[in-house]
Amino acid sequence: MIDQLLQYDKELFLYLNNLGSTTFDGLWLVITNKLTFIPLYAILLYLIYKKLGWKVLLLLILVVAAMITFTDQITNVFKDSFQRPRPCRTEGLEDLMRYIAPRCGKYGFFSGHSSNSMAVAVFTGLLLKPYYKYLVFILLFWSAMVAYSRIYVGVHYPLDIICGMAFGALSGFIFYKLQWYLRSRFIS
Structure with a gap:
């Protein structure tokens, strides 16, 4: 059963990976680069500061780290x-x-790019949902784009991506709950 699942995963990878073309390679290389989204992170930090203040922002920087x-x-x-x-x-x-x-790392299960981007999307989306109700959907779309980029560039199978996103969503939710506890305990 596991062998069959892995075979389907390989076939789906080949299908999705071969949808690419040299016309769009540059775009997907930019999307898959971790440094590309520093401006997005800066905007999110600004939105948090604007809505929640600098004390909460400092605490949240530690929680997100x-x-x-x-x-x-x-x-x-x-x-x-x-x-x-x-x-x-x-x-x-x-x-x-x-x-x-x-470059190509050694092992791929599960995707760090997918788990980290989904954790940030869920955490920040839930945190700012009372102020920007559609932001969570934009962040989830961004995370999905990062995840697909890993298939496009040839470094992850779909199952690596799906499991990474699932773990990232769980991690983002747990740390979202943790930040509420820490805020209620240390920031009045």
Whole structure:
């Protein structure tokens, strides 16, 4: 059963990855780059400051740093435990796929980009929902674009992405609840 699931995952990867074209490669390389979204993070920090003040902002910076560290480290534990090779490191796929990423890590289950972007999207979307009710949908769309970019550039299978997004959503929700506890305890 697991072998069949992994085979379907490989087939879906090849289909989605081969939808790409050289016309859009540059766009997806920009989307997959972690540094691309620094302006987005700056805007989110500004919105938090504007609506919640500098004390809450400072606390939330610490909470988000802990959330990203937690999510990233759990991702690494999964990668080292499952040791599922990335598509770009899978024998027999080289001639069937498009690989345009600047580098290819060793293991891919599950995607750190997907888990981290989804954690930020859920956390920030829930936090700012009372003030900007559609922001959560914009952030979820952004996270999905980051996730798909990992398939497009050839470094993750769809299952890596789906599990990464699910873990990121759970992590974002848990840290969202944690920030409420910390705010009620330390900021009046």
